[in-house]
Amino acid sequence: MEKNEYRRKDVMSRIQYRRLLASEIFYDGEEREHLPLLEKMTAEGLLYKEPAIREEKGILQCARCGSGKPFLGEVSNCSRCGKKCLYCRACLMMGRAASCGFLYSSAVSPVQHPGLETGNLGWDGKLSAGQRQAAEKLVQCFRSGKSWEFLLWAVCGAGKTEMLFPLISEALKKGNAVMLCTPRRDVVQELEPRLKEAFPKAETAGFYGGKSPESRFCYADVAVATTHQLLRFYKAYTLIIIDEVDAFPYTMDKKLQFAAGQAAADKCMTVYVTATPSRMQQRRAASGSLESAVVSRRFHGKDLPVPRLVWAGNWKKQIENARLPKALRLFLKEAGERQVLLFVPEVSWLNPVQEALNKWQGNLRTATVHSQEEERSERVKMFREGSLDVLITTTILERGITIENVQAAVLGAENAVFTETALIQIAGRAGRSSRYPTGMVSFFHYGSTREMKRAVRTIIQLNRWNS
């Protein structure tokens, strides 16, 4: 009996703010023997339970992550239910959601809330005028207590985290736990300690794959989670901040937005922080159906570098003959001593481009990186340390590639992988620091595209605002 009481407490503390499988609630094993306890607690009105795989309008889907058909695996003779049983392969790393399993959530209010002092700000920096305006608008929206969607359009290097502090502080002071989410684990690992420092009285926690079970299910006043971990949170938050500023290339991640929708309480303010809002978001912001604030100035107050569109001719043919397009040679000469990030559309172009570079100037120190490259971090590190002149890369690039005084070039910018969003992000790599606030950005192409022109137009527009 006593043990069961203790177990009940455990269940309620793990399940607050969340929706979990029995195997997650009892992560220490003993799932089977505790199923009756979950049944009992459900009957007593403490828990809700729902099938982990559900059928909606004849379509089967995972109730946790929303994945449908190609991601539902099948066991013809399940040893739990004895029937044909489906399970979700898409969120399998979070525990196995199967047809005969259930997701449990709390039917009562959370056991823990942020205390009064948690909102005290331990950060004494100053916001720029642009940041302050945006921050005030965010706080006002939250105070109004309605369901808001808010677009915070902040250019790369605008100092977005600091802009969010007043809003987070407001929510905590009102006793509301706060969720920040981002597609990337490294961003979680970087954000969490900064929030800890900013809110010394609050409990903060970063949720990402590979953490110990105790920390996986702990309580936090301010939580920072990756997309997958966010799937564990359910109808709990009145303030969710989706940070996609440095999420590149995972912008407008549908999974993340689905997960954020699940984690939101009935009344919730959802803030999208992005450097590259979609056309739809821009239209909605312009029409007023989406609340928004634009911070078009970088923290150092200088303009974003405007990309040049440069005709490179049939660059593929030239590269195949180990020749660099003339326009690119001129760019590299102009860059002189400064380091260059050179983007190519596909992995298969990395080596040929490197060859052409070396043939052109043998003393140029070059390296290539792409997503599967084993030596990726080593090479990025070398670039950062200045022991490489040109880093040739595909669009999938470490976000950590914020490097002082780097110039950016795209070869083959007409390729479909270079969307407006991708191009703006690439342009945003240049001139980020206040020591070197300007930078060269060129898009070399064999026929300019709408995406290229839009990227340039958007950047010019951002520079015009606030000036």
Next chain:
Amino acid sequence: MKTYLCLVCHEPLKQPPGWLNVFQSRPPLLCTGCRDLLEPAAGERCSICGHPDVIKRCSDCAVREKRNRFPPVVHRSLYTYNPFMKDLISQFKYRGDAELSLIFADDLFKLARREFPGFHTAVPIPLHPTRLWERGFNQASLLGQKFPAEELLIRDGLSTKQSKSSGKDRRDNAEGAFMLKHPADWSEKHILLIDDIYTTGSTIEAAALPFWEAGALRVSAVTAARALKKAPL
């Protein structure tokens, strides 16, 4: 056109045009990148346990042959248990990704027919009932889905209750003991055991025991993965 995803990395399969032709009635399960990470356990190997890079017979098998009352179980694997295979097997068995069995099911059947033609019945190594409930399926049964397999064994979790077997056999029973579900006469029959991974061979030996005791002529085994000894030979 329908896009197919690699079963392991979930990336869309890139195929040359016209790849889905009369010879290939269905798309491949794995992308070429993942497929290349599988290392076939082929070439020179121990004639009994199938350990690669061994001429004739490995030392373990020689020792076992002297010690055991019954003939050795001849075993063959599809792939070596390299880091990729390790991830694959753990995703399959511990995370419960049953679909991954499809990567091996057909080839395992082919391997068995090639190496052990004429076996009478195929028997997946069973799990303890508790394990079976936790996992939702028996990985060995799924690997045997293309065989005319029969679930003839039950697994006893209490490895200490081995009063019948001799002291020499007992140490092989750390994996638990196996019993026939129904007593039967297996004399003159060739039994084929199926499991996911072959490490020391003790599980296979333990599962073969009731068949030997029921008079089996031969017991062989196939598995998806073969762990390599640190210091072979």
